[in-house]
Amino acid sequence: MNSEPTTDTTRSERIVERAREVIPGGAQTGLRAQAYDTGDVAFERANGATLTTVDGEEYVDYHLGFGPIILGHADDRVDEAARNAIDGGVLYGTGTAPLEVEVAERLVDFLPGVEQVNFCNSGSEATYHAIRLARAYTGNEKILKFEGCYHGWHDYVDVSVYPPEDELGDPHPESEGMLSSAVENTLVVPFNDSEAAEAVVREHGDDIAAVILEPVPHSVGCILPRQEFLETLREVTRDADVPLIFDEVITGFRHSPHGAQGEFGVTPDLTCVAKALGNGYPIAAVGGRTDLLEQAGGDNKSGVVISGTYSGNLPGLAAARATIDTIVEEDVQSHVTDLGDEYRAGLRDLLSDHGIEGRVVGHRSIFSVQFGVTGEPENYEDILGLDEERFREFAAGMRERGHFFTPNPYKRHHLSFAHGEAELAAYLDDADDVLGNV
Ligand SMILES: Cc1ncc(COP(=O)(O)O)c(C=O)c1O
Structure with a gap:
C-alpha cells in the first residue's frame, strides 16, 4: 500500500501521485495544491530560510507556511x-x-x-x-x-x-x-x-x-x-x-x-x-x-x-x-522591514530595466509582484486584471533557480529574520534573469 512505484520520476512526483489517491487534490488545501502548478513537490525539511524537498532540493522559502514563520523555520x-x-x-x-x-x-x-x-x-x-x-x-x-x-x-x-x-x-x-x-x-x-x-x-x-x-x-x-x-x-x-x-x-x-x-x-x-x-x-x-x-x-x-x-x-x-x-x-521588525524595502526597490528597478508593465506592492516583511497592472491598489477591484499567466511563469522560473513562493498571483512573498543580504542578492540576480524571459 505504501510502496512507491520505481520509475524515473522524482520522489516528490511519486509522493504527490500517492497523495492524490488518498488526499483530495493531493494536498491538505486547494491553495497548497496550487504549488503543483510549477511542478509536483513534496517537502520534508525546513530550517532558517531554507525549504528542502524529499529529493534534497533546497529552496529559499518566501512562502513561509502562508506567513506564520517570522523568525525562520525551526528556530x-x-x-x-x-x-x-x-x-x-x-x-x-x-x-x-x-x-x-x-x-x-x-x-x-x-x-x-x-x-x-x-x-x-x-x-x-x-x-x-x-x-x-x-x-x-x-x-x-x-x-x-x-x-x-x-x-x-x-x-x-x-x-x-x-x-x-x-x-x-x-x-x-x-x-x-x-x-x-x-x-x-x-x-x-x-x-x-x-x-x-x-x-x-x-x-x-x-x-x-x-x-x-x-x-x-x-x-x-x-x-x-x-x-x-x-x-x-x-x-x-x-x-x-x-x-x-x-x-x-x-x-x-x-x-x-x-x-x-x-x-x-x-x-x-x-x-x-x-x-x-x-x-x-x-x-x-x-x-x-x-x-x-x-x-x-x-x-x-x-x-x-x-x-x-x-x-x-x-x-x-x-x-x-x-x-x-x-x-x-531582537527587534525582528527592523530587520525584516529594511530587507523588505530592499527587495521592493530591487524588484521595481528590474521591472523598469526590463520595460515590464507591473508593480511591486507590499509592507514591511511582505511583498508581491503584480504584472500587467500599475498604480498603488486601493481596493480589490484595482487588483482585477493582473496578468496571472506571467506571474506563474515568473514563479516557475524562480523556482527553477532555487526560490520558492506560491505561483498564486494574488498571494505574497514573506520574509523572516533568517533571510538576509545573501538571499536578497541571489533573488534579485535570478529575478533579473527570469524577468528577461517572461
Ligand atoms: C487575515 C486572515 N484571517 C484569517 C485567516 C484564517 O486563519 P487560519 O488559516 O489559521 O484558519 C487567514 C489565513 O490565511 C488570514 O490570512
Whole structure:
C-alpha cells in the first residue's frame, strides 16, 4: 500500500501521485495544491530560510507556511520552549496553566485594543469567536466586510474574498455548501471606501453586529489602508456601538508586536491574532474589550460559548511566548522591514530595466509582484486584471533557480529574520534573469 512505484520520476512526483489517491487534490488545501502548478513537490525539511524537498532540493522559502514563520523555520528558541512544554504534558484541558496567563499578559501589554484574551488554534477560530461575541453583544446578525479581505473558511466570513467582477458589491460565497443565511447577512463594500462604509453603518447600524477587516489586506497581496479610512471606521462604529474587529492574523506580530492597530493608531474593539504569534505552531487568540470578552466568562450554560479541546495547548503557548519575546529582544521588525524595502526597490528597478508593465506592492516583511497592472491598489477591484499567466511563469522560473513562493498571483512573498543580504542578492540576480524571459 505504501510502496512507491520505481520509475524515473522524482520522489516528490511519486509522493504527490500517492497523495492524490488518498488526499483530495493531493494536498491538505486547494491553495497548497496550487504549488503543483510549477511542478509536483513534496517537502520534508525546513530550517532558517531554507525549504528542502524529499529529493534534497533546497529552496529559499518566501512562502513561509502562508506567513506564520517570522523568525525562520525551526528556530531554536521557539522549538526549545515547545520541547520543554511537551516534557510537562501537552494538554491539561481544565483550570488554567501559568503559560496561558503569561501569553495573555503579553497580548494585553502589546496590543492596544486587547484587555482580555481567549486562545484557540487557528485564525478561523479566532474570527468565528470574535463574530459570535459581537453578535451576542449587539443582538444583531449582519456583518460588514470588505472585498478582498479573507477572515477564514467558516460561513460567517468566507464571502467576497475573490468575487468575480460582475458580483462586486454583492455578497459572493467563496464555497459551495455555505449557509445562504450567512451569506445574506453579509454586507460588502470596497476597501478604503470610507463613504460607502459609513453609509452602510449609518443605514444598517441597528442590524449590524460587527465590522471586520484586515487592517492591511494581504490576502490579495497588499493594499495599504488610508489613515482616514481606518479612522472613519473607528468613528462610525463607535457612534453606532457596533464592535470593530481587526483581523490581525497576518499583520499581528509579523508587522509589529503592537499590530497594525499600534502602527496606524486606530484601536479596535476585538482583535484576532494567529500565524506569526507562534512562528508556525498552532496558536491563535481573540482579544478585546473586557465587556465583550467577559460574555464568554460563564459556565458554558449561559452567555457566549467559546470552546475547544486544544485551545491553550501548551506547546503552542510556549512557542508564542518565545516568539513574542524574541521578536521584541531582537527587534525582528527592523530587520525584516529594511530587507523588505530592499527587495521592493530591487524588484521595481528590474521591472523598469526590463520595460515590464507591473508593480511591486507590499509592507514591511511582505511583498508581491503584480504584472500587467500599475498604480498603488486601493481596493480589490484595482487588483482585477493582473496578468496571472506571467506571474506563474515568473514563479516557475524562480523556482527553477532555487526560490520558492506560491505561483498564486494574488498571494505574497514573506520574509523572516533568517533571510538576509545573501538571499536578497541571489533573488534579485535570478529575478533579473527570469524577468528577461517572461
Ligand atoms: C487575515 C486572515 N484571517 C484569517 C485567516 C484564517 O486563519 P487560519 O488559516 O489559521 O484558519 C487567514 C489565513 O490565511 C488570514 O490570512
